[in-house]
Amino acid sequence: MELVVIDHHQLQVDLTKLDNTKIILASNLEEFYQKARIYIKEDYDLVISDEDPDGITSVIIYNLYKNKKINFLGNRNGLKKEDINLLKEKGIKSIIAFDWFPFNYSDLNDFDKIIYISPRSSNLGNINTSDTVYQALPETGKFGRDISTIGTVCDYLVDNCKEKINSVVLDYKGLFPELINLAEENKLDRYNVYKINNANTKFFDLSLMLWAPFILEGQEGNNKLIELITQNQIFTLNELFNNSNNPTVIYLQRLWKKLENLLKQEEENFNLNKRVIGKLIFYEVKTNKPGFMSKFSSIISDKYPNGEVIVMRTRNENKGIFSHSLRTKIGNYNLGKLMIKLGVGGGHEEAAGANVKIEKEEWFEKELIKEINNF
Ligand SMILES: [Mn+2]
Structure with a gap:
């Protein structure tokens, strides 16, 4: 079984000690995205990711590029020998994994071949996975950019993707009026994108929206989100804050409201206890x-x-x-x-x-x- 990993985590395993593993290196980011593209463009029997927004937004962008139903598995525990054998029995021969921290807890020797693709292997900085996927698949356009921006914001890695964040803020001036000046002066950072002058920005809401399916409905929630996106058309960030007929948008809005209420109740309880x-x-x-x-x-x-x-x-x-x-x-x-x-x-x-x-x-x-x- 072959495993391709697109990642940016600090590894706890020494990949150079594995003889089934090839580490993809590049001398600059442009070359890195080009090399990542070669692997991301391939077809795989299974797509896995971490359940957090960077993992999920990576899958969404990949899915948009593929434009067909994909076999998806959210995974936070890693793949042990038994899991790998079970997947083999199901006919899975190739896997692509996005932002998959549980790679660290997997039985890596049980794969025939591993391709490991991370900007950190070449000291190119801590670039989050959904940014790599979007930069490698520019055909995904503004939707790819918008979705990967949410992944970047959720991973607190705004400082490494400023150009992208600036262009989103300036494209959606109505959503982010308080951030326009900062974007024009290239001064957005991991903190002020969420909160400025003591008030939350719409990026705070967007991060809750992409967290909500997993927090409220577990793996089923992320499965549903990926399925809805496959079945339906793309949307803009404006639509997420307005009435929309898009079933993905309706689903995200409903869960976001639910999560907001839950957070409010929890905060009241926090203040008391x-x-x-x-x-x-x-x-x-x-x-x-x-x-x-x-x-x-x-x-x-x-x-x-x-x-x-x-x-x-x-x-x-x-x-x-x-x-x-x-x-x-x-x-x-x-x-x-x-x-x-x-x-x-x-x-x-x-x-x-x-x-x-x-x-x-x-x-x-x-x-x-x-x-x-x-x-
Ligand atoms: Mn990440």
């Missing part, structure tokens, strides 16, 4: 849906820009753990490294995750209080 200990703000999330806590903790942390650390958790009774989402606006703490040091998780400077056994939760909180409040 949060525990503040020094710089730390602890909270147990009521809504137990995949992806919800991660999105909610990011939204809340935007409201605490002075070095506070948001620590949210949900209880997973089956596994006997609390899952945590940690967020801060000041990277100095390096939350990801701290989670690795405590042996409970990992992540980035400002956003990290951790799984802690329920009986060790008290210890975890004490360690956080010690590390963060004495920083």
Whole structure:
């Protein structure tokens, strides 16, 4: 079985040690997109992606280019030997994977051949996957550009795709009046695209729209979104904020409203039940849906820009753990490294995750209080 991966994550596996793997290198971005194009243009028996908006928007753009029903699988756990064998039995011989972080947890030796395509392998910067797919398939036009822009914004990688973001803002001046000057001065960044003068922009809403199918309906939600897009015509960003007959737009609007309400209720509950200990703000999330806590903790942390650390958790009774989402606006703490040091998780400077056994939760909180409040 052959696997082609279009990605931009920091890898936890050393690909040079795998003799079934070819790493695609390029000396500049233009060459990188050209090389990616050769592989993206091929036909594959199965398309997989992460369930987050960058993964899903990549599939949408790919799908638009292919213009036919594709076999799609959202996957957050990786493909183990058994999964690969099962797919083989179903006649799957080739897979293309977009923005697929679970690549790291897959049994890579069980593939006959892997082609790994990431701008980071050639030190070309952290370009999100839906941008690579769009740049490799310029035929997808303004729809491809608009959709990949949502993927870029959701991945907080605006600074690496400024030209594209500027052109979207200037094409939709009515949607983004507060961003026009910033676009003209090339000053948009990962923060001000979401929020300016203390008010959310339409990019905030667009990011919720693309998160909503997965958060509210799980894998089924993303399957439905991909299917609706295959069956129906393209749409503009304006349509997403107005009455439309397009079934994809109607679906996204309905779920967006639902997600907004859920976030509002959760925030009311947060304000009532949060525990503040020094710089730390602890909270147990009521809504137990995949992806919800991660999105909610990011939204809340935007409201605490002075070095506070948001620590949210949900209880997973089956596994006997609390899952945590940690967020801060000041990277100095390096939350990801701290989670690795405590042996409970990992992540980035400002956003990290951790799984802690329920009986060790008290210890975890004490360690956080010690590390963060004495920083
Ligand atoms: Mn991504």
